Amino acid sequence: MAHSPSSHDHAHDAGHDHEQHELIPYIVKPRPDSGLYNGKLGIWLFLASEVMLFGGLFSSYIFLRLGAEHWPYQEILDIPLGLFNTAVLICSSITMVMAWAAVKRRRFGSFLTPGTYQFYMALTIGCAAIFLGVKSKEYNDKFVHYGVFIKKAAFAKYEGALHEANAGTKEYTTIEAYEITGHLHGTVDRKKITEQKFLEIIPDAKKGGHGHGGDAPKEVTVKPHGGGGSSDHGTPIKIDTEDIVRWGNFIPKYSTFFAIYFTMTGLHALHIIGGMLVLTYLATFGANLYKENPEWLANRVEVTGLFWHFVDLVWIFLFPVLYLL
Amino acid sequence: MDDASESSHAEITPATSHSTPGTAKHADHAHGHHDAHAHHEPGFWGKYVFSTDHKTIGLQYLITSLLFLLFGFFMVLMMRWSIAYPGQPLTVANVFHKVTEAPSKFVHRIGENVKATFGYAHDFKEKEGAPPKPEEGTLAEFLFSKKNMPGGVMQPSFYNQLGAMHGTIMVFLAIVPLGFAAFGNFAVPLQIGAGDMCFPRLNMASYHLFLWGGLLMLFSFWIPGNGGFGPDGVTPAAIAVEGGAAQSGWTSYPPLSVLSNPPLNPDSILSCLMTGQSIWLVAMVLLITSSLLGSVNFIATIVQLRAPGMTWMRMPFFVWAQLVTAFLLLLAFPPLEAAGIMQLMDRVAHTSFFMPDGLVWENVPITATYSGGGSPLLYQHLFWFLGHPEVYVLILPTIGAVTEIIACNSRKPIWGQNTMVVGVWVLGFLSFIVWAHHMYLTGMGTKVAAFFQTTTIIISIPSVLILTAMLITLWGASIRFTVPMLFATAFIPLFGIGGLTGIPLAFSAPVLYLHDTYYVIGHFHYVVAPGVITGAFGAIYHWYPKATGRKMSDFLGHVHFWPTILLMNCVFMPMFLQGMSGMHRRGFDGGASYSDLLGGILYWHQFITVSAFLLLLAQIPFIFNFFYSIWFGEKVSTNPWHATTVEWDTPSPPPHGNFTKPIQVYRGAYEYSVPGHPTDYFPQTEPGYDPADKFKGKH
Amino acid sequence: MLNSLLGMPASASQHGFQIDQMIEFCHWFMLILFVGWFSFFLYLLWRFRASRNPQASYYGAEGTVFKHLEFTVVLIEAVLLLGFALPLWWQRTAGFPDEKTALQVNLVAQAFSWNYHYPGADGKFGRTSMNLVSSTNPVGIDPTDPAGKDDIMTVGEMGVPVGQPVVLRITSKDVIHNFAVPEFRTAKDAIPGTRIPIWFTVTRPGEYTVICGQLCGKSHAGMKGLVKAMPADEFRAWLGEQKTAGESLYPKAIAQH
Numbered sequence A: 001m002a003h004s005p006s007s008h009d010h011a012h013d014a015g016h017d018h019e020q021h022e023l024i025p026y027i028v029k030p031r032p033d034s035g036l037y038n039g040k041l042g043i044w045l046f047l048a049s050e051v052m053l054f055g056g057l058f059s060s061y062i063f064l065r066l067g068a069e070h071w072p073y074q075e076i077l078d079i080p081l082g083l084f085n086t087a088v089l090i091c092s093s094i095t096m097v098m099a100w101a102a103v104k105r106r107r108f109g110s111f112l113t114p115g116t117y118q119f120y121m122a123l124t125i126g127c128a129a130i131f132l133g134v135k136s137k138e139y140n141d142k143f144v145h146y147g148v149f150i151k152k153a154a155f156a157k158y159e160g161a162l163h164e165a166n167a168g169t170k171e172y173t174t175i176e177a178y179e180i181t182g183h184l185h186g187t188v189d190r191k192k193i194t195e196q197k198f199l200e201i202i203p204d205a206k207k208g209g210h211g212h213g214g215d216a217p218k219e220v221t222v223k224p225h226g227g228g229g230s231s232d233h234g235t236p237i238k239i240d241t242e243d244i245v246r247w248g249n250f251i252p253k254y255s256t257f258f259a260i261y262f263t264m265t266g267l268h269a270l271h272i273i274g275g276m277l278v279l280t281y282l283a284t285f286g287a288n289l290y291k292e293n294p295e296w297l298a299n300r301v302e303v304t305g306l307f308w309h310f311v312d313l314v315w316i317f318l319f320p321v322l323y324l325l
Numbered sequence B: 001m002d003d004a005s006e007s008s009h010a011e012i013t014p015a016t017s018h019s020t021p022g023t024a025k026h027a028d029h030a031h032g033h034h035d036a037h038a039h040h041e042p043g044f045w046g047k048y049v050f051s052t053d054h055k056t057i058g059l060q061y062l063i064t065s066l067l068f069l070l071f072g073f074f075m076v077l078m079m080r081w082s083i084a085y086p087g088q089p090l091t092v093a094n095v096f097h098k099v100t101e102a103p104s105k106f107v108h109r110i111g112e113n114v115k116a117t118f119g120y121a122h123d124f125k126e127k128e129g130a131p132p133k134p135e136e137g138t139l140a141e142f143l144f145s146k147k148n149m150p151g152g153v154m155q156p157s158f159y160n161q162l163g164a165m166h167g168t169i170m171v172f173l174a175i176v177p178l179g180f181a182a183f184g185n186f187a188v189p190l191q192i193g194a195g196d197m198c199f200p201r202l203n204m205a206s207y208h209l210f211l212w213g214g215l216l217m218l219f220s221f222w223i224p225g226n227g228g229f230g231p232d233g234v235t236p237a238a239i240a241v242e243g244g245a246a247q248s249g250w251t252s253y254p255p256l257s258v259l260s261n262p263p264l265n266p267d268s269i270l271s272c273l274m275t276g277q278s279i280w281l282v283a284m285v286l287l288i289t290s291s292l293l294g295s296v297n298f299i300a301t302i303v304q305l306r307a308p309g310m311t312w313m314r315m316p317f318f319v320w321a322q323l324v325t326a327f328l329l330l331l332a333f334p335p336l337e338a339a340g341i342m343q344l345m346d347r348v349a350h351t352s353f354f355m356p357d358g359l360v361w362e363n364v365p366i367t368a369t370y371s372g373g374g375s376p377l378l379y380q381h382l383f384w385f386l387g388h389p390e391v392y393v394l395i396l397p398t399i400g401a402v403t404e405i406i407a408c409n410s411r412k413p414i415w416g417q418n419t420m421v422v423g424v425w426v427l428g429f430l431s432f433i434v435w436a437h438h439m440y441l442t443g444m445g446t447k448v449a450a451f452f453q454t455t456t457i458i459i460s461i462p463s464v465l466i467l468t469a470m471l472i473t474l475w476g477a478s479i480r481f482t483v484p485m486l487f488a489t490a491f492i493p494l495f496g497i498g499g500l501t502g503i504p505l506a507f508s509a510p511v512l513y514l515h516d517t518y519y520v521i522g523h524f525h526y527v528v529a530p531g532v533i534t535g536a537f538g539a540i541y542h543w544y545p546k547a548t549g550r551k552m553s554d555f556l557g558h559v560h561f562w563p564t565i566l567l568m569n570c571v572f573m574p575m576f577l578q579g580m581s582g583m584h585r586r587g588f589d590g591g592a593s594y595s596d597l598l599g600g601i602l603y604w605h606q607f608i609t610v611s612a613f614l615l616l617l618a619q620i621p622f623i624f625n626f627f628y629s630i631w632f633g634e635k636v637s638t639n640p641w642h643a644t645t646v647e648w649d650t651p652s653p654p655p656h657g658n659f660t661k662p663i664q665v666y667r668g669a670y671e672y673s674v675p676g677h678p679t680d681y682f683p684q685t686e687p688g689y690d691p692a693d694k695f696k697g698k699h
Numbered sequence C: 001m002l003n004s005l006l007g008m009p010a011s012a013s014q015h016g017f018q019i020d021q022m023i024e025f026c027h028w029f030m031l032i033l034f035v036g037w038f039s040f041f042l043y044l045l046w047r048f049r050a051s052r053n054p055q056a057s058y059y060g061a062e063g064t065v066f067k068h069l070e071f072t073v074v075l076i077e078a079v080l081l082l083g084f085a086l087p088l089w090w091q092r093t094a095g096f097p098d099e100k101t102a103l104q105v106n107l108v109a110q111a112f113s114w115n116y117h118y119p120g121a122d123g124k125f126g127r128t129s130m131n132l133v134s135s136t137n138p139v140g141i142d143p144t145d146p147a148g149k150d151d152i153m154t155v156g157e158m159g160v161p162v163g164q165p166v167v168l169r170i171t172s173k174d175v176i177h178n179f180a181v182p183e184f185r186t187a188k189d190a191i192p193g194t195r196i197p198i199w200f201t202v203t204r205p206g207e208y209t210v211i212c213g214q215l216c217g218k219s220h221a222g223m224k225g226l227v228k229a230m231p232a233d234e235f236r237a238w239l240g241e242q243k244t245a246g247e248s249l250y251p252k253a254i255a256q257h
């Protein structure tokens, strides 16, 4: 739809193209006074609008975070994976430029000939696929990862076991609770857990991270304490539901942070998918244009490239904002 | 003349550009296949449904948006009935009864008012008989189900649905597509001498997104529920599902919009999507995408496809207005899209972007506590960041069209055209920094309020400037009162009333009293209904001959004009009185529950409602005229109004590709009554000198 | 004068007349502009109609009258802004009366009624929490907090003393409402998750209508409340008649434990 900047302004069937070409100048050559061909101006305008879209979301992020009662600690996202993905996207931007340069230098080639248009397009699409693959792994991790907020008053009951497990425990002052994160053992069904009145969690180990800003939680050291049963590393700890403020996996529903995380990265991923579709078209069927009018193809690649760089740029903002700050 | 335009002489005209030296090299192949492809005739679907011709798309937009305008009007008529006669069944017979007895009642009322003014005993209570009982099998009940209109009596929640949909349809599905998309698509390429829009296929996609978004929105009225709130009105929201369309106002403020229209099964994404409010949001996303495509297209067209000689300052004012409007749509809509996505997440994925912690509904906590907390105010900021530019999106195309009509029918150049262009840009820019004047009562502090009051007051200055320029244009004119001109002249004072009543609203202190009263309703309807609609009527009468080759009947035009203007004022003027008495908006009973405070002004409800029904009747001559003239109207030449702009230099209707000859522009858009010129109009395309050079400094 | 012609009910609060003044001033300004413009407009239509003036002038109007007019409009708007609007708003949002002299009341709006919370004899509000809200505890007073024992809750009706400033802190439990009392020339949104203060001083005893000014659901139109303004001693008596939270809530809460 809106994410295929270069396919919609040009025709698919040749007949139509030519008719348009008569009516509409500056499809290939730039207009002297604006210095732009139509598609380029179009994509710049489209990107201006995209800036406002993501700008709205980034502003919302700031607004929500400033007003939030609490915000999760930063290691909740996988920073190495995020960093890897950033690098992948930057690479794809580079190969995108190379693809454009290859058409400009009239080196069409094939998917397997290094240094040619189709080769670089294939690399770009490959990078995008890797990005999406990593992203879906990250998403998947969130769905099976749980956070349990234990009431401060009842915390003493579990301190011993948590210490044994070397569990990372975060303190939240506004809601009077300690959070432990980890994977549930046994049932994850909310109804069943409410009925059986307890859940079992294998806690994540301590990371020694630090909180950030405002009322950010800080990691607390769990004192060894009499009471709770001892447990080895990886052994589930049983927690009664009546001692829990709230619990849930890392999905949008249970946390405003994950809500904005999924919304922004999801929208970004949709842009990646849209870009991939266009790139694939340009690398295959759309590439036939090369024989007829290579300059026109170069324009389409350039326009798509601009979009691609923008998507890359959005990620370069998303990564620090969501993962690091 | 700026040098940019000089260089554009290199390409003679869009229609022949493929053979000009500049593009020949790479466009040559196009020439080669030319004969084989260019002249094949598109079939019915290609010609009328999936057309990429900007004129056809403009007409598609025109018809669709007029139909939506009519739907929006029907909705508000049902609402008006409920306001004036709450609890009474809405039937054709009852409406007929009320309308026919209205004149005698009105005379009686005036008598009582006069008596009261002079201190004599008066009687403000209506002498109604027993209110009519609900009736079986009314049309309204049949159309809108027993749940919404049992026995023809409107239920409050159905009133809210109609209210939200009236606002949404009028703003996003009627006026924006009418002013921006319909007139813009039809006239902009013609006025700048382009062969088509820059991206014809995008243009088609834009129309179809709009159409389907709009139909989706209408369809939401019939979303089933499970019986809804019981007649007791206390069935908790968690169980009762009403179905039906969105009912949280066109502004859709959360938390109400997230809590209302609950899904049948909150755990199912599909079920969450199949609710009125969710559909509203999805449809809005479609509409936003549509206007995004449209605005990219307009800007690119205006920048890239101006004919040789069409320098920036020679562009008609209408094109300028469209350009600014396109920028407003391009930049203001995306934040609403973001807000829409987040609200959709709140409704479907049960996030709490806009839901603060600790909500309690019917004494039962309803949000997942400790989700981190969302903010209802965030939504309002995002909404009004769109919302205010949006109101200028409504008005600017109309201002542009009215300017065209005034210049043409006063037979003289627009006074201070450059000032107007600057004014419209300033207006566009400022409209991005006034949004919070809709939010004065949300706990705004002193400094923020001071900022927004100041910007709001400043924004009224370019408006006054533009309107004053229109007014002064009339000085020294030779005014032809054609039908379009009648509507255009009516626009000026009507917009003036709406704009001037915006001034007390711009200050936060009076808003303490006036906020969300009918004073606000009066304010904005004067700009959008008597203002924009009259301007749009003018534009339709003006460009109709170009689109069809025939003129609309003048006689019917007059029959349309006078009652419409009179009744528009009858409908909206009393709203100021009601608002000043403290009557608040969005009440299905028109404030009957606090009638002790409102006193005599409740009576005006009936006056307004009857006027609104009569206003519908007053549109019949127009609708008839519109369709009749397509086939039987008086045939006209290329340039029936003796106008100067480029669109009048091509056959009516223009052929595919718009022009039959290369277009070269020689002068500004409004060279009327040029001294020494044989006729009183000097078309932009007529070879010859540019009066701006000749009369430099004297203008 | 214009205000009463336009049907504005008489003001019943101390600051009301300032608001009225400003609205009146705006309306005169608008009226003069409109009448001026409109008569000029009609004159132009008559004077320059084609039958009377068949040949239009290419040059049109000249002179600086319009510049001056535009400037006057700007000037008057600036006066309205700087002289009236800003000081008035400052007074409303930053010029709150002294804690001790003013009566403090909390308001929790809900669909579709108004719940007021008075601090009682000790002048201190008991702790509240939305989790404790029930039909008998509409504002969610926490019965474990002794400060709340003498607190008073009223539903739908607010008593206020005449002549003493009232500070009202407004919030909501569910959706957004708007506490609007036309005769007090005041209104404010009740937004869940926030607590927005307003203040006013009532000048005349009487019963005043509270209107919900923000769409809040199907019974929005019927969400009406009442403010009873009474002389100080009558007000004290009225307050004395109301049940304290200690009477209505605490015994029950303890019994439940």
Ligand code: HEA
Residues within 6 Å of the ligand: B251, B391, B392, B394, B395, B437, B438, B456, B457, B459, B460, B461, B463, B464, B465, B467, B468, B492, B493, B495, B496, B497, B498, B499, B500, B502, B503, B505, B506, B507, B511, B514, B515, B516, B520, B523, B524, B527, B528, C034, C037, C038, C041
């Ligand atoms: C096209 C639409 C449009 C336009 C142009 C305007 C123009 C203006 N609006 Fe309006 N407004 C709306 C549509 C519009 N508005 C809508 C839809 C709402 C309500 C939304 C909702 O809550 O649902 C609203 C609400 C609204 C509010 C919020 C009220 C509230 O909710 O409490 C405010 C407050 O500042 C305001 C102010 C203004 C101002 C200062 C202008 C200024 O730009 C006006 C400047 C114009 C002039 C000053 C007129 C000058 C006229 C002349 C010079 C001509 C005179 C000529 C003759 C008489 C011959 N508007």
Ligand code: HEA
Residues within 6 Å of the ligand: B063, B066, B067, B069, B070, B073, B076, B079, B080, B163, B164, B166, B167, B168, B170, B171, B175, B248, B249, B250, B251, B394, B521, B525, B528, B529, B530, B533, B571, B585, B586, B587, B588, B612, B615, B619, B622, B623, B626
């Ligand atoms: C552009 C916007 C627009 C327009 C044009 C209108 C037009 C009208 N509006 Fe509307 N209105 C709104 C935008 C608009 N409105 C909004 C945003 C709200 C707030 C909603 C909310 O609270 O959320 C509102 C609310 C609103 C209310 C308040 C409801 C309430 O608060 O409870 C009322 C009450 O009378 C009202 C009345 C009318 C009337 C009588 C018209 C009339 O002027 C209509 C006149 C219509 C015509 C004259 C139609 C002509 C059509 C044709 C001629 C068709 C021809 C067809 C073919 C040729 C195919 N409107």
Ligand code: CUA
Residues within 6 Å of the ligand: C110, C111, C112, C176, C177, C178, C212, C213, C214, C215, C216, C217, C219, C220, C221, C223
């Ligand atoms: Cu409460 Cu409207």
Ligand SMILES: [Cu+2]
Residues within 6 Å of the ligand: B387, B388, B391, B434, B435, B437, B438
């Ligand atoms: Cu506004």
